[in-house]
Amino acid sequence: MKALVSVKRVIDYNVKVRVKSDGTGVETANVKMSMNPFDEIAVEEALRLKEAGVVTEVVVVSCGVAACQETLRTALAIGADRAILVETDVELQPLAVAKLLKAVCQKEGPQIVILGKQAIDDDSNQTGQMLAALLGWPQATFASKVVIADGKAQVTREVDGGLETVSIKLPAIVTTDLRLNEPRYVTLPNIMKAKKKPLENLKPDALGVDVAPRLATLKVLEPPKRKAGVKVPDAKALVEKLRNEAKVI
Amino acid sequence: MAAAHPALTPEHEAMRDSVRRFVARELTPHATKWDEAGEFPRELYKKAAAAGLLGVGFPEEYGGAPADLFHHVILSEEIAQCGSGGVHASLFSHSIGAPPIASAGSAAMKARVLPGIIAGEKISALAITEPSGGSDVAQLRTTAKREGAYFVVNGEKAFITSGVRADYYSVAVRTGGPGAAGVSLLLVERDTPGFTRTSLKKMGWWCSDTALLRFDDCRVPVENLIGEENTGFRIIMRNFNSERLGMSAGAVGFAAVCVEEAIAWARERTTFGQKLIGHQAIRHKLVDMQMRVAAARALVYDTCWKLVNAPRDPEAIAQLAMTKNFATQTMQHCADGAVQILGGAGFIRGSRSERIYREVKVMMIGGGAEEIMKDLAARQLGWQA
Numbered sequence: 246m247k248a249l250v251s252v253k254r255v256i257d258y259n260v261k262v263r264v265k266s267d268g269t270g271v272e273t274a275n276v277k278m279s280m281n282p283f284d285e286i287a288v289e290e291a292l293r294l295k296e297a298g299v300v301t302e303v304v305v306v307s308c309g310v311a312a313c314q315e316t317l318r319t320a321l322a323i324g325a326d327r328a329i330l331v332e333t334d335v336e337l338q339p340l341a342v343a344k345l346l347k348a349v350c351q352k353e354g355p356q357i358v359i360l361g362k363q364a365i366d367d368d369s370n371q372t373g374q375m376l377a378a379l380l381g382w383p384q385a386t387f388a389s390k391v392v393i394a395d396g397k398a399q400v401t402r403e404v405d406g407g408l409e410t411v412s413i414k415l416p417a418i419v420t421t422d423l424r425l426n427e428p429r430y431v432t433l434p435n436i437m438k439a440k441k442k443p444l445e446n447l448k449p450d451a452l453g454v455d456v457a458p459r460l461a462t463l464k465v466l467e468p469p470k471r472k473a474g475v476k477v478p479d480a481k482a483l484v485e486k487l488r489n490e491a492k493v494i
Numbered sequence: 495m496a497a498a499h500p501a502l503t504p505e506h507e508a509m510r511d512s513v514r515r516f517v518a519r520e521l522t523p524h525a526t527k528w529d530e531a532g533e534f535p536r537e538l539y540k541k542a543a544a545a546g547l548l549g550v551g552f553p554e555e556y557g558g559a560p561a562d563l564f565h566h567v568i569l570s571e572e573i574a575q576c577g578s579g580g581v582h583a584s585l586f587s588h589s590i591g592a593p594p595i596a597s598a599g600s601a602a603m604k605a606r607v608l609p610g611i612i613a614g615e616k617i618s619a620l621a622i623t624e625p626s627g628g629s630d631v632a633q634l635r636t637t638a639k640r641e642g643a644y645f646v647v648n649g650e651k652a653f654i655t656s657g658v659r660a661d662y663y664s665v666a667v668r669t670g671g672p673g674a675a676g677v678s679l680l681l682v683e684r685d686t687p688g689f690t691r692t693s694l695k696k697m698g699w700w701c702s703d704t705a706l707l708r709f710d711d712c713r714v715p716v717e718n719l720i721g722e723e724n725t726g727f728r729i730i731m732r733n734f735n736s737e738r739l740g741m742s743a744g745a746v747g748f749a750a751v752c753v754e755e756a757i758a759w760a761r762e763r764t765t766f767g768q769k770l771i772g773h774q775a776i777r778h779k780l781v782d783m784q785m786r787v788a789a790a791r792a793l794v795y796d797t798c799w800k801l802v803n804a805p806r807d808p809e810a811i812a813q814l815a816m817t818k819n820f821a822t823q824t825m826q827h828c829a830d831g832a833v834q835i836l837g838g839a840g841f842i843r844g845s846r847s848e849r850i851y852r853e854v855k856v857m858m859i860g861g862g863a864e865e866i867m868k869d870l871a872a873r874q875l876g877w878q879a
């Protein structure tokens with residue numbers, strides 16, 4: 246069976262993100278970009294399923310600008326078999342990505358689609374759920390363990406109260422949480438092999454998807470600067486401050 | 495983020511990313527602990543191998559990955575980010591020990607020893623320097639006398655990295671007459687009777703294993719000759735480009751770590767009512783440090799580019815010799831500046847700058863000492879009486 250994994254190109258997690266001076270978004274020019282960490286976990290999980298003999302092919306897909314190819318090459322270097330870029334310069338919102346992924350799913354026919362639970366840039370946490378709804382497939386989000394057997398996925402989910410295990414019928418959507426696995430290091434031989442793996446380029450029009458944004462961003466602001474903390478001499482002073490300054494007790 | 499050199503490809507950058515991640519996760523958090531303990535776990539070789547780091551530059555058929563000099567530069571620069579030269583020296587002792595085998599060893603030797611080294615199961619060392627001298631390699635005194643199917647080896651080697659723990663030693667020996675033309679390279683294995691090793695204590699590189707080797711009538715099979723008899727000198731020289739460029743890149747990396755630590759400290763520390771970084775004298779010092787890091791890094795990448803295009807060009811080799819000096823002087827300048835900015839804390843063990851300060855001299859001495867590099871540069875440029 247085939248696994249499809251979506252990967253997003255985001256600002257690297259080590260970069261201190263800066264808001265553009267005109268308030269239209271965050272600065273991405275000259276900024277290091279990487280694969281969304283949750284998506285790396287998704288690629289790793291698909292590869293482990295392949296290594297376990299459950300999955301036979303791992304296809305990665307990314308939607309966005311031409312530079313997303315780099316992210317796809319990273320996924321191929323981790324070990325995915327082939328890649329699809331749905332190329333567009335339009336700003337993509339979760340619903341548009343879900344629609345594009347739906348079209349790719351219909352074309353590719355995967356039995357399992359693995360996505361990150363969210364991307365570290367906009368933290369939307371929507372694409373996987375929307376994709377499941379659009380396809381009418383079962384979903385298991387925030388996975389910390391995935392076991393596949395007999396046409397079903399048994400997924401352990403990280404929920405507020407602890408862990409919840411669900412069993413869903415394939416084909417299905419799984420989104421990854423942090424503790425699902427620890428992605429492997431990319432090695433130089435695999436980086437070189439990735440160069441030769443197939444990378445298909447599609448356009449939203451060809452997939453019949455209208456990706457125009459449905460939401461307009463009015464303004465992006467820096468979070469207010471946090472004031473430096475103060476040291477209090479004793480518990481009494483702390484209680485006094487909590488009561489009269491912070492007004493929380 | 496502009497690449498360090500226009501010739502770098504996305505694949506180079508992908509490797510940098512991967513090494514950086516390995517360093518942040520597997521090396522940096524443990525560097526101080528390992529250095530204080532005087533060793534790092536042997537297991538680390540396997541981890542580095544699994545991440546593909548030990549195979550860089552070795553043939554694919556033995557588990558390696560063909561690489562150009564830029565890959566070596568990137569690897570050394572990124573490993574240095576852990577702030578411990580000792581980790582780098584021992585973990586990568588095969589990067590000086592094994593290339594002679596890969597380039598000149600017999601097919602049988604390569605197939606027997608390279609896969610284990612590249613997989614991190616066996617440790618490889620290079621033994622050239624002797625107690626009587628290291629710079630003048632052509633004068634080495636360790637002898638290997640042919641007796642039937644064996645060479646009988648007698649002599650001593652000094653300051654050998656991975657000297658206690660290694661499994662395979664590429665040892666420079668005298669098989670012929672005096673001078674460079676009488677030198678051969680022999681593969682000596684650790685369990686050879688008469689071969690003993692003594693650990694040495696050092697100013698820095700504490701977690702690196704450094705030893706004095708002694709050979710007393712060690713019988714080494716003739717098949718263990720690396721390359722032809724009496725061609726050892728040339729084989730040793732072959733690896734100098736990548737070793738010296740790697741050391742230069744490492745020195746730049748260590749210098750950068752010092753600057754980073756000094757800036758972080760200067761932002762935190764308050765003196766005379768303001769942050770240290772608020773004092774112009776400190777900012778100027780930091781800029782002087784950063785200026786040298788930028789210049790040394792640019793020089794390393796420029797030299798690399800020249801050597802990629804013309805590995806034997808005398809001007810490029812002269813530039814490499816100067817690059818090693820400039821990069822290690824930059825490391826010295828930045829370690830000194832950082833320890834000064836850290837104040838008393840910079841003298842106390844535990845900061846990266848304190849450790850790097852103690853690791854400067856070995857970088858200026860090993861792999862061709864500063865004076866030897868200057869002689870080499872002048873000679874390559876034809877500046878002779």
Ligand SMILES: Cc1cc2nc3c(=O)[nH]c(=O)nc-3n(C[C@H](O)[C@H](O)[C@H](O)COP(=O)(O)OP(=O)(O)OC[C@H]3O[C@@H](n4cnc5c(N)ncnc54)[C@H](O)[C@@H]3O)c2cc1C
Nearest residue numbers: 620621622623627628629653654655859860861863865866
């Ligand atoms: C921690 C550590 C690890 C090492 N690891 C290894 C290893 O794995 N394998 C290995 O083979 N070696 C190793 N070495 C040895 C290193 O390569 C030598 O120390 C180096 O080559 C210098 O040789 P030497 O110490 O004998 O100094 P010498 O050759 O005795 O030189 C002493 C000083 O005199 C200067 N000098 C020498 N000749 C001249 C001249 N003609 N004109 C002007 N100045 C001159 C030198 O530059 C140096 O400053 C290591 C050294 C150290 C400290």
